[in-house]
Amino acid sequence: MKIKMNPIVEMDGDEMTRVLWKMIKEELIEPFVELNTEYYDLSLPNRDATDDEVTVAAAEAVKRLKVGVKCATITPNAQRMEEYGLKQMWKSPNATIRAALDGTVFRKPIITSRIKPYVRGWTEPITIARHAYGDVYKAVELRVPEGGRAELVLSGEKGEERREIYTFKGPGVIQGMHNRDDSITGFARACFEYALDLGQDLWFSSKDTISKVYDGRFRDIFEQVYQQQYKQRFEKAGIKYFYTLIDDAVARVIRSEGGFVWACKNYDGDVMSDMVSTAFGSLAMMTSVLVSPEGCYEYEAAHGTVTRHYYRWLKGEKTSTNPIATIFAWSGALRKRGELDGSEALRDFAGRLEKASLAVIDEGVMTADLAALCTEEVKTADSAEFIGEIRKLLEK
Numbered sequence: 001m002k003i004k005m006n007p008i009v010e011m012d013g014d015e016m017t018r019v020l021w022k023m024i025k026e027e028l029i030e031p032f033v034e035l036n037t038e039y040y041d042l043s044l045p046n047r048d049a050t051d052d053e054v055t056v057a058a059a060e061a062v063k064r065l066k067v068g069v070k071c072a073t074i075t076p077n078a079q080r081m082e083e084y085g086l087k088q089m090w091k092s093p094n095a096t097i098r099a100a101l102d103g104t105v106f107r108k109p110i111i112t113s114r115i116k117p118y119v120r121g122w123t124e125p126i127t128i129a130r131h132a133y134g135d136v137y138k139a140v141e142l143r144v145p146e147g148g149r150a151e152l153v154l155s156g157e158k159g160e161e162r163r164e165i166y167t168f169k170g171p172g173v174i175q176g177m178h179n180r181d182d183s184i185t186g187f188a189r190a191c192f193e194y195a196l197d198l199g200q201d202l203w204f205s206s207k208d209t210i211s212k213v214y215d216g217r218f219r220d221i222f223e224q225v226y227q228q229q230y231k232q233r234f235e236k237a238g239i240k241y242f243y244t245l246i247d248d249a250v251a252r253v254i255r256s257e258g259g260f261v262w263a264c265k266n267y268d269g270d271v272m273s274d275m276v277s278t279a280f281g282s283l284a285m286m287t288s289v290l291v292s293p294e295g296c297y298e299y300e301a302a303h304g305t306v307t308r309h310y311y312r313w314l315k316g317e318k319t320s321t322n323p324i325a326t327i328f329a330w331s332g333a334l335r336k337r338g339e340l341d342g343s344e345a346l347r348d349f350a351g352r353l354e355k356a357s358l359a360v361i362d363e364g365v366m367t368a369d370l371a372a373l374c375t376e377e378v379k380t381a382d383s384a385e386f387i388g389e390i391r392k393l394l395e396k
Contacts, residue, residue, distance in 0.1 A: 069298070069300070098133065110328060149166075199239060204264075
């Protein structure tokens with residue numbers, strides 16, 4: 001008898017990950033779960049056809065249903081515009097959804113005994129907490145064609161305040177970034193709560209020695225939230241919070257054993273999550289969940305659409321594309337749905353799906369990207385074969 005569930009938001013995507021998405025549903029979920037989803041097609045052609053309204057609708061659905069799972073999607077550039085014949089260069093769906101939910105992205109490596117981290121001292125996963133609002137992702141930019149005076153101007157009820165940015169004597173570029181106190185506060189609370197849930201220390205890093213106002217505001221809000229709301233809870237849990245500069249944090253991370261949450265501003269988190277995932281083995285072995293202050297959760301793989309493999313697949317070739325992060329996106333969403341609804345059966349299935357996926361790797365069967373990281377002799381499987389091995393374990 002299949003496990004029943006309340007609906008979650010399903011956001012389909014692009015290219016090879018879209019192919020894997022269908023395989024995972026048909027082979028690993030639908031045989032065991034009465035899958036109940038509200039479906040949104042976020043493929044680039046459909047985003048173009050709907051003037052990207054489908055992405056906004058999907059974000060609103062996550063707010064309503066509280067849980068969503070998303071396939072990897074294309075963020076178009078000039079080459080993609082020509083390839084797909086787009087009306088315009090649409091924004092990143094992830095950026096649109098993050099802005100709508102105003103959440104924090106937590107990315108955590110998936111650990112297996114077969115894959116050893118490149119940083120040999122790392123024995124526990126490092127979770128990257130990425131602020132998912134503002135900074136360069138919401139920046140306004142101007143090309144300076146032939147010189148001029150650039151200023152920051154704030155027009156408020158008490159009048160105007162001006163600061164000179166630079167007086168150009170020739171061509172250049174300027175950029176204006178912003179953030180909000182309420183968004184930074186929500187980011188801080190999400191990080192403190194997540195660290196408490198894991199029972200791990202929380203680090204926060206920025207560059208307030210240079211960016212004394214912008215980064216300094218992040219530092220001050222984190223400290224205020226900690227002192228007023230979390231200090232006693234952290235002390236009771238036996239864990240610590242500390243702030244340090246981003247360059248010092250990088251040095252500390254490399255020397256650490258892992259096992260902590262590292263909170264970063266939006267751009268820092270984007271870069272450092274890729275660094276951490278690669279150092280642990282593969283970007284295809286990293287979970288990603290967007291958590292909003294209102295308690296909404298959106299799960300996805302941390303990697304992209306695997307374009308190179310997709311072009312091979314279109315030619316009828318077999319591809320050895322790693323589906324683990326996409327599987328864990330589904331398991332994360334199913335687990336959270338089970339937690340919110342009190343469904344032990346759904347939570348248990350999510351755990352079994354993850355254990356079966358890792359067990360296949362530990363038994364020496366893996367996709368080509370993981371096999372390349374192993375010093376031991378292993379069996380390389382294509383995507384369908386690998387998913388089939390997971391199915392066998394689930395059926396047992």
